Amino acid sequence: MSRPPLIALPADVRTFENYCWHAAPDTYLKALTRVAGSIPILVPAMAEEIDVEALLARVDGVMLTGSVSNVHPDRYGAPPSVAHEPFDPDRDRMTERLIRTTIAMGVPLLAICRGHQELNVAFGGTLVPELQEVEGRMDHRAIKHHEQRERFAIRHDVAIERGGLLASIVGPGPIRVNSLHRQGIDRLGDGLTVEARAPDGTIEAVSVTTAASFALGVQWHPEYWAETDAASRAIFEAFAAACRDRPQLS
Numbered sequence: 001m002s003r004p005p006l007i008a009l010p011a012d013v014r015t016f017e018n019y020c021w022h023a024a025p026d027t028y029l030k031a032l033t034r035v036a037g038s039i040p041i042l043v044p045a046m047a048e049e050i051d052v053e054a055l056l057a058r059v060d061g062v063m064l065t066g067s068v069s070n071v072h073p074d075r076y077g078a079p080p081s082v083a084h085e086p087f088d089p090d091r092d093r094m095t096e097r098l099i100r101t102t103i104a105m106g107v108p109l110l111a112i113c114r115g116h117q118e119l120n121v122a123f124g125g126t127l128v129p130e131l132q133e134v135e136g137r138m139d140h141r142a143i144k145h146h147e148q149r150e151r152f153a154i155r156h157d158v159a160i161e162r163g164g165l166l167a168s169i170v171g172p173g174p175i176r177v178n179s180l181h182r183q184g185i186d187r188l189g190d191g192l193t194v195e196a197r198a199p200d201g202t203i204e205a206v207s208v209t210t211a212a213s214f215a216l217g218v219q220w221h222p223e224y225w226a227e228t229d230a231a232s233r234a235i236f237e238a239f240a241a242a243c244r245d246r247p248q249l250s
């Protein structure tokens with residue numbers, strides 16, 4: 001393929017200045033344009049009005065962003081509580097449909113943070129709402145700081161599973177990653193493979209075991225340091241390569 005890959009990015013829904021917005025943070029967009037050499041295509045969270053199959057026939061990859069919002073516990077059979085808030089049900093509906101169809105159509109997928117959790121739930125897995133309240137787990141939340149670069153600072157090691165997709169991208173590791181999440185994978189979804197773990201055992205990366213193409217979820221934020229951090233850059237370059245290799249519509 002000579003043209004830049006088109007990457008679909010499902011949006012979050014936000015209310016701002018009396019309007020409802022469908023939006024995504026520019027850190028993800030810049031990683032796609034500057035490191036992956038691709039064109040981000042923002043997809044509104046309008047699952048009932050968008051033909052997902054038609055969309056996926058026209059793009060070369062899908063990237064799921066992080067978000068402060070959480071997957072609604074109804075989607076994995078847990079009773080809602082304050083610990084699970086805030087929610088974004090429109091995004092939930094869009095990403096649930098998008099993930100399954102993306103994998104079924106062999107479209108490359110990179111799922112980041114909330115996206116990693118959405119991937120797990122889409123494959124029948126569950127989430128734990130407040131990791132830091134679980135005995136033996138680290139506090140994976142962002143530090144309280146007025147500067148984003150401090151909130152997204154590299155924080156802890158992750159051990160890379162040998163012989164997996166992530167190891168083929170970043171090497172045997174361990175690598176060091178940032179951490180801005182309260183939730184985490186509890187029961188692993190059927191058909192997912194663990195690719196990396198934090199020192200406390202938290203699942204930090206997964207792949208779709210039988211995916212026809214690149215299908216990786218990471219709990220950390222490689223987009224934030226994609227231009228300067230070797231492992232972050234390698235993930236985006238590997239994703240971009242898979243998107244470029246996707247067979248084109250005739």
Ligand SMILES: N[C@@H](CCC(=O)NCCCC(=O)O)C(=O)O
Nearest residue numbers: 066067068069113114181182183
């Ligand atoms: N809301 C989920 C997923 C966390 C996530 O995607 N974080 C993105 C950065 C949010 C921020 O800027 O704080 C969870 O909390 O586990």
